[in-house]
Amino acid sequence: MRGRRAGVMMGAGHPWDGGPREQGEQVDAGVIDDYVAELGRTLRGPRGLRLDLVAEARDSLLDAAEALEDGGLERAEAERAAVEEFGAVHEIAPGYQEELSVAAGRRLAALLFLAVPLTAVMWTLIWKLFPTAPVAYDARPGWFVPVARAVDVTQMAIGMLGALALLALGRGRRRIRRPWLVARALALFVWAMMPVMLVMCWALMYGSNRPAGFSDYPPGLAASAVSYGFWGLQLYCATRCLSLTRGRPAAA
Structure with missing residues (x-):
């Protein structure tokens, strides 16, 4: 999972404003949204890059959750599994923070x-x-x-x-x-x-x-x-x- 390599990656996604990633995408992504919101509150630094990093983290989590859901898990369970595999915020935030610094x-x-x-x-x-x-x-x-x-x-x-x-x-x-x-x-x-x-x-x-x-x-x-x-x-x-x-x- 890319979250554990946050210290060497640069966000390439568009800033996430809390809305769905694409038209028609399922809006209810509670576990992931809560996780991403906490990550966004934790990080400090240049706004543009910070939003890009948070957007990339969200995209990665949604992709992982969709893959797990296709494998037979319920949506909520798939999101929890994706977040758990991605890593706790306090574990991955230092890598993102170094990038911002x-x-x-x-x-x-x-x-x-x-x-x-x-x-x-x-x-x-x-x-x-x-x-x-x-x-x-x-x-x-x-x-x-x-x-x-x-x-x-x-x-x-x-x-x-x-x-x-x-x-x-x-x-x-x-x-x-x-x-x-x-x-x-x-x-x-x-x-x-x-x-x-x-x-x-x-x-x-x-x-x-x-x-x-x-x-x-x-x-x-x-x-x-x-x-x-x-x-x-x-x-x-x-x-x-x-x-x-x-x-x-x-x-x-």
Whole structure:
């Protein structure tokens, strides 16, 4: 029965909304529906994948029950037998939960891979396009340029780390014994780097002496809004990963 291999499978069915699987299918599937409802309440993680996994579990149970019913069992007895063979919720849920935790880690990795380097490029262009008088550059402290370069290098490094994590949680997942640890480590890294980036960015704002006209410069305002949005999204995804990987979601 596929339920006992939940840690290595990915749902492919459509999300189940509580209705019949196909038109004309028997609606009364009480034992299976109760089991699937409990499984859905137990799992946490990305909604789309969670619904897919629950839908696949339900499809598998219905197929097994129909086969047992064709073999001579009553419908209710066939459903109970299918559920018993599939495994108790507390036995199979860890496998499904690990799948969801890894999926959340992939989302965070993809966000870092795309958003952080994009932010660095965006601000580089902003400062190249913003009309600043030469005297404003001369007034900046000596540490300004090294800190600015450190911010750029750090952002690019974070993007590369996101790419590596995305690869590890994708094609390289089979070679990793505990992929959920990669997701958790990535989330912890995001939380650790956020105050570092905030301090360096604040230092750049302080060292730039607030160029005249920048406070109402439309591209600068747009870049600031995008940057804050990306930071907030990173923290949200990192917090979500930490929540999903708390403890050890090892497959049963």
